[in-house]
Amino acid sequence: MTSALGSAPAGSGTASRPGRGDTRSPARPHRKRWGRTVRWSGWLWVLPALIMYGVFVLRPLVLTMQYSLYHWNGIGAARWAGLDNYLTVFTDRDLLKIISNAFILIIFFSFIPVLLGLLVASLVRRITTGPAGTMVRTVLFLPQVIPLVAAGIAWSWVLSTNGLVNQALRAVGLGGVTRAWLGEFDTALPAVGVIGTWVMLGLCTILLITGMSKIDPSLYEAARIDGAGPVREFFAVTLPSLRQEIGICLTVTIIAALASFDIVYISTSGGPGIQTTVPGLEIYRLAFSQRQVGLASALAVVLMALVLVCVLPIQRLTRGEK
Amino acid sequence: MNLTTRSERLTGRIFLIALVVVTLLPFLSMLSAALQPRGTVPTGLAWPTDPQWGNFVDAFNAANMGALLKSSALIVAGVVPVGVLIATMAGFGLGHLRVPGGHLAFGLLLLGLTLPFEAVVTPLYYQMRDLGLLNTRWAIVLPLIGLYMPFAVFWMRAHFINVPRELSEAARVDGSNTWQLFWRVHVPLARPAIASLTILLFLWTWNQFLLAIVLVDDATKRTMAGALGAFQGQWGTDLVLLCAGSLLILTPTLIVFLIFQRQFIKALLQGSVKG
Numbered sequence: 001m002t003s004a005l006g007s008a009p010a011g012s013g014t015a016s017r018p019g020r021g022d023t024r025s026p027a028r029p030h031r032k033r034w035g036r037t038v039r040w041s042g043w044l045w046v047l048p049a050l051i052m053y054g055v056f057v058l059r060p061l062v063l064t065m066q067y068s069l070y071h072w073n074g075i076g077a078a079r080w081a082g083l084d085n086y087l088t089v090f091t092d093r094d095l096l097k098i099i100s101n102a103f104i105l106i107i108f109f110s111f112i113p114v115l116l117g118l119l120v121a122s123l124v125r126r127i128t129t130g131p132a133g134t135m136v137r138t139v140l141f142l143p144q145v146i147p148l149v150a151a152g153i154a155w156s157w158v159l160s161t162n163g164l165v166n167q168a169l170r171a172v173g174l175g176g177v178t179r180a181w182l183g184e185f186d187t188a189l190p191a192v193g194v195i196g197t198w199v200m201l202g203l204c205t206i207l208l209i210t211g212m213s214k215i216d217p218s219l220y221e222a223a224r225i226d227g228a229g230p231v232r233e234f235f236a237v238t239l240p241s242l243r244q245e246i247g248i249c250l251t252v253t254i255i256a257a258l259a260s261f262d263i264v265y266i267s268t269s270g271g272p273g274i275q276t277t278v279p280g281l282e283i284y285r286l287a288f289s290q291r292q293v294g295l296a297s298a299l300a301v302v303l304m305a306l307v308l309v310c311v312l313p314i315q316r317l318t319r320g321e322k
Numbered sequence: 323m324n325l326t327t328r329s330e331r332l333t334g335r336i337f338l339i340a341l342v343v344v345t346l347l348p349f350l351s352m353l354s355a356a357l358q359p360r361g362t363v364p365t366g367l368a369w370p371t372d373p374q375w376g377n378f379v380d381a382f383n384a385a386n387m388g389a390l391l392k393s394s395a396l397i398v399a400g401v402v403p404v405g406v407l408i409a410t411m412a413g414f415g416l417g418h419l420r421v422p423g424g425h426l427a428f429g430l431l432l433l434g435l436t437l438p439f440e441a442v443v444t445p446l447y448y449q450m451r452d453l454g455l456l457n458t459r460w461a462i463v464l465p466l467i468g469l470y471m472p473f474a475v476f477w478m479r480a481h482f483i484n485v486p487r488e489l490s491e492a493a494r495v496d497g498s499n500t501w502q503l504f505w506r507v508h509v510p511l512a513r514p515a516i517a518s519l520t521i522l523l524f525l526w527t528w529n530q531f532l533l534a535i536v537l538v539d540d541a542t543k544r545t546m547a548g549a550l551g552a553f554q555g556q557w558g559t560d561l562v563l564l565c566a567g568s569l570l571i572l573t574p575t576l577i578v579f580l581i582f583q584r585q586f587i588k589a590l591l592q593g594s595v596k597g
Contacts, residue, residue: 040421040422041500042415042419042420042421042424042500043415043421044415045411045412045414045415045419045421045504046411046412046415046416046421046424046427048408048411048412049408049409049411049412049431049471049474049475050412050427050430050431050471052408052464052467052468052471053430053431053434053468053471053472054468055468056446056449056464056465056467056468056469057434057437057442057465057468057469057471057472058430058434059445059449060442060443060444060445060446060449061434061437061441061442061445063445063448063449064441064442064444064445067444067445074448119337120334120337120338120341122334123330123331123333123334123337124331124334124335124337124338125331125334127338134583134584135342136338136342137587138579138580138583138587139342139345139346140341140342140345141579141583141586141587141590142345142346142349142576142579143345144590145525145575145576145579145586146529146572146575146576147528147529147531147546147547147550147572147575148529148531148547149529149531149547149550149551149554150547150550150568150571150572151348153352153550153554153564153565153568154348154349154351154352154568155348157348157351157352157355157561157564157565158347158348158351158366162363162364162365162366163351163366164347164348164351164366164367165366166366167365167366167367168366198344198345198348201341201345202341202345203590203594205338205341206587206591207591207594210591230330248594249594252594255436255438258438259438259439259440261440261531261532262531262532262547265531265535265551266551266554279440280438280440280532283440283441283443283444284440284443284532284536287443287444287447288444288447288536293444296444297444297445300438300440300441300442300444301441303438303440303441304437304438304441307436307437307438308436311436
């Protein structure tokens with residue numbers, strides 16, 4: 001697990017981001033000595049950022065890995081645990097359910113927004129630069145600008161017993177299916193997912209439409225002349241051309257789903273039961289309420305690895321060539 | 323353009339309008355609830371016969387908005403200028419000066435690009451406790467600067483790597499040192515990249531929730547998002563006040579967003595493309 005952490009991201013940086021690789025121009029011979037001192041002193045420019053990163057990210061990261069190998073209640077002496085905590089993460093039924101909850105959220109945070117976004121983008125092709133277009137863009141970006149906490153509060157209200165969703169259902173004669181969507185066992189997780197869909201949909205749609213407007217229209221003309229219908233056109237032209245944009249949408253939204261915390265904390269606090277608990281929330285709870293710092297840290301390491309395992313292949317697939 | 327395209331576009335437009343409506347509905351529903359008389363049970367979306375705008379005044383006082391704004395502003399003032407400055411310097415060093423071994427430092431930073439904050443928040447808590455900074459704004463400011471570095475340096479390096487090296491050599495001939503070169507030539511050229519980064523860091527700081535609730539107990543020393551969490555905890559049962567307060571807490575972000583809307587959207591789009 002740790003080896004994947006150590007080597008993979010560096011690989012993604014050099015291999016899968018073409019155009020940003022180092023094309024170091026060799027220093028000219030007569031300037032070599034001068035150039036070298038300047039280049040070494042260049043580290044002074046990088047140092048402040050590295051120090052902040054080292055002290056407040058790398059150090060805690062190493063500590064998380066260290067904690068994960070101990071039983072520790074945060075106060076007393078720590079007891080060596082070896083891989084016990086990891087064993088618990090991968091065998092405890094509740095913890096496995098919590099991890100699978102995060103993966104179910106990916107459907108709502110990632111797949112639905114990307115599919116809907118693709119549908120809208122392939123139909124609209126481009127948004128005008130006029131006032132109407134600006135208005136659409138502004139509104140669709142609102143969920144990205146407000147804190148997720150606010151989205152959680154707004155949707156808790158919309159999905160509550162007296163909320164907008166139930167009101168609408170009653171209005172169309174579906175009063176029978178109304179319920180407290182976030183409170184019931186079967187609907188709570190999808191209801192949380194819907195909040196994520198709402199947050200991500202606008203960003204994905206705009207990103208995909210922006211990508212769409214860069215596609216050469218002659219590709220579509222060629223496809224039509226070849227007798228392609230809208231469906232074949234979509235698979236032959238739209239989808240391949242938008243590969244990079246789809247990759248971006250998936251990366252951003254999958255990270256948001258797996259590492260979700262704010263929305264769940266506000267809208268359900270993980271309930272009912274552990275029906276909507278996600279790893280982020282469980283780490284918080286284990287570390288600060290149940291004082292199981294070791295287990296919380298092991299879950300944190302697993303979460304970190306899961307994010308990488310999900311995101312790196314996407315990066316490779318969508319940015320590798322081109 | 324033939325007929326099929328036109329009907330497709332119409333469908334697309336209908337979808338887009340539906341999307342806009344769905345995006346706005348939760349806000350409208352909150353507004354309609356916020357305007358109901360205190361103590362009543364509001365329903366989804368119903369314009370009140372007698373809108374109680376006074377609820378916003380009550381919420382302003384209940385949420386202690388003045389103190390919250392000040393706290394968030396202080397945190398942003400602590401994070402954003404320093405974060406942008408040291409990231410720009412590092413981006414300059416890695417992207418333009420090409421320091422020897424720089425790719426190692428860059429690889430190390432890339433490690434943090436997908437890091438969920440939950441993965442480091444526990445040790446950060448103990449680290450802040452040992453530094454005696456728990457329950458102060460420093461406990462939010464310092465880690466955030468560090469946590470933003472992977473993205474921020476990545477972002478600035480991407481800019482500097484495309485700046486032609488001849489530019490610096492010309493300036494060197496004029497006899498200016500690297501420091502002058504940085505401020506007089508490179509910072510002005512990097513303004514668009516710096517502006518986008520500033521907007522993103524502002525937004526992420528303002529909306530930061532996890533660090534705020536873990537590291538600071540006092541809501542008046544938190545970020546806006548953290549304060550909103552506390553507000554919900556305190557007034558969760560008073561739906562009218564909760565909605566009024568939430569809308570109120572949202573207002574500053576919305577105002578800033580609407581003013582700099584073009585730059586925001588550009589920054590968010592580029593930010594997700596490069597992140």
